[in-house]
Amino acid sequence: MDTRSYRERTIDGHALRPESLMMSYGYDPQLSEGALKSPIFQTSTFVFKTAEEGKAFFELAYGLRQKRPAEEPGLIYSRINNPDLEILEDRLTIWDGAEAGLAFSSGMAAIATTLLTFLRPGDVIVHSEPIYGGTDFLVHRILPQFDIRRFGFAAGAEGALERAVEQARGLGRVAILYVETPANPTNTLVDLERCAAVARALGDGGGRPLVAVDNTFLGPLWQKPLEHGADLVLYSLTKYVGGHSDLIAGACLGGEPLIAPVRGMRTILGTMADAWTGWLVMRSLETLKLRMTSQMKNARYVAEFLADHPKVKRVLYLGFLEHGDPQHDIYHRQCEAAGSTFSFEIHGGEAEAFGILNALKLVKLAVSLGGTESLAEHPATMTHSDIPREAQERMGITPGLIRISVGIEHPEDVIADLAQALAAV
Numbered sequence: 008m009d010t011r012s013y014r015e016r017t018i019d020g021h022a023l024r025p026e027s028l029m030m031s032y033g034y035d036p037q038l039s040e041g042a043l044k045s046p047i048f049q050t051s052t053f054v055f056k057t058a059e060e061g062k063a064f065f066e067l068a069y070g071l072r073q074k075r076p077a078e079e080p081g082l083i084y085s086r087i088n089n090p091d092l093e094i095l096e097d098r099l100t101i102w103d104g105a106e107a108g109l110a111f112s113s114g115m116a117a118i119a120t121t122l123l124t125f126l127r128p129g130d131v132i133v134h135s136e137p138i139y140g141g142t143d144f145l146v147h148r149i150l151p152q153f154d155i156r157r158f159g160f161a162a163g164a165e166g167a168l169e170r171a172v173e174q175a176r177g178l179g180r181v182a183i184l185y186v187e188t189p190a191n192p193t194n195t196l197v198d199l200e201r202c203a204a205v206a207r208a209l210g211d212g213g214g215r216p217l218v219a220v221d222n223t224f225l226g227p228l229w230q231k232p233l234e235h236g237a238d239l240v241l242y243s244l245t246k247y248v249g250g251h252s253d254l255i256a257g258a259c260l261g262g263e264p265l266i267a268p269v270r271g272m273r274t275i276l277g278t279m280a281d282a283w284t285g286w287l288v289m290r291s292l293e294t295l296k297l298r299m300t301s302q303m304k305n306a307r308y309v310a311e312f313l314a315d316h317p318k319v320k321r322v323l324y325l326g327f328l329e330h331g332d333p334q335h336d337i338y339h340r341q342c343e344a345a346g347s348t349f350s351f352e353i354h355g356g357e358a359e360a361f362g363i364l365n366a367l368k369l370v371k372l373a374v375s376l377g378g379t380e381s382l383a384e385h386p387a388t389m390t391h392s393d394i395p396r397e398a399q400e401r402m403g404i405t406p407g408l409i410r411i412s413v414g415i416e417h418p419e420d421v422i423a424d425l426a427q428a429l430a431a432v
């Protein structure tokens with residue numbers, strides 16, 4: 008085996024699938040005493056062989072000169088780079104077909120660092136609604152302190168994106184089109200190709216807004232935004248990618264020209280993930296396809312059970328979209344499967360929803376999603392409680408709505424638990 012083979016993605020012209028690359032890609036055992044698994048590089052700093060080498064590493068890290076052919080960036084200090092992050096980043100890029108990627112200490116660290124890289128005072132960010140609570144707080148409460156304004160458009164509403172962009176242009180330069188699809192907790196889809204077309208129409212090259220997509224809910228298996236015209240993909244790795252509800256991390260992926268300034272911002276803000284978290288996410292990536300596939304299959308059984316239940320009014324599951332619905336068309340173009348986080352509305356309000364949540368035994372009452380265990384929560388009073396009541400109603404976040412993230416348990420056990428909880432109210 009030649010020493011470069013750890014970066015091979017093909018065998019005799021046969022392209023290896025992402026799941027086959029997750030165990031070894033980007034890691035050279037010969038650099039670590041032959042260890043099969045990457046060690047945890049629990050170190051703050053790295054020893055240079057010579058002063059000249061240290062100088063060269065800094066020149067590259069700070070962009071003081073172009074990289075020479077075949078020159079690799081050297082290890083300097085763990086806020087700038089660390090082997091566990093570099094290997095993880097190489098593996099993350101594979102799923103989305105991205106050129107480059109960065110790992111962060113949380114999904115919010117990834118989102119905030121990326122937005123601060125590309126937004127300037129006077130700019131406007133146009134975003135889909137609803138969006139994740141932390142992101143919502145960032146655009147409503149933090150960014151305005153830097154004279155950056157926002158304009159929201161309702162996910163799924165015909166013409167809403169175009170109208171929002173037109174109005175936003177009156178406020179300032181539209182620098183970012185920020186999209187979360189499917190929207191949480193309603194699973195409403197936003198058409199990414201349409202977003203990319205709207206962005207392009209605002210001017211080519213430097214003038215047009217970047218399309219940034221939070222792909223936490225369906226990615227990286229069931230939706231690949233870069234293939235639909237997005238410029239940047241963001242993740243909370245805490246959810247499906249981490250998958251065991253035991254870590255907090257985030258990522259930003261895209262072309263190297265866009266990732267390079269985000270990398271520089273990350274170095275200065277210090278929002279990178281640590282070596283131990285990077286190692287844990289690599290552990291998780293090995294089973295990502297197994298877990299997400301099992302969860303996706305289980306979720307269909309659970310959704311079908313709920314849809315047939317007399318106490319359930321509606322189930323907002325992507326697999327139930329019908330022909331003729333514009334959302335169905337987007338789903339077929341953009342998504343490869345329905346995922347495993349969805350909401351259902353029961354007959355009744357908060358009291359009945361709480362009764363069900365309190366009666367659950369196997370399914371745990373907790374926010375977050377994407378882990379091996381099934382979780383349920385009440386969006387109106389928990390994850391989306393800071394959205395005013397009328398806005399909640401407009402977005403379909405009713406008092407009878409329960410969100411569930413289906414795990415890898417036996418689906419009949421999850422259904423038995425839901426059946427007894429529904430019977431209890």
Ligand SMILES: *Cc1c(COP(=O)(O)O)cnc(C)c1O
Pocket residue numbers: 113114115116139141187191221223224242243244245246255256257
């Ligand atoms: C959880 C989540 C985030 C924030 O991620 P953290 O890792 O908790 O910082 C962002 N977007 C979505 C869609 C999420 O579900």
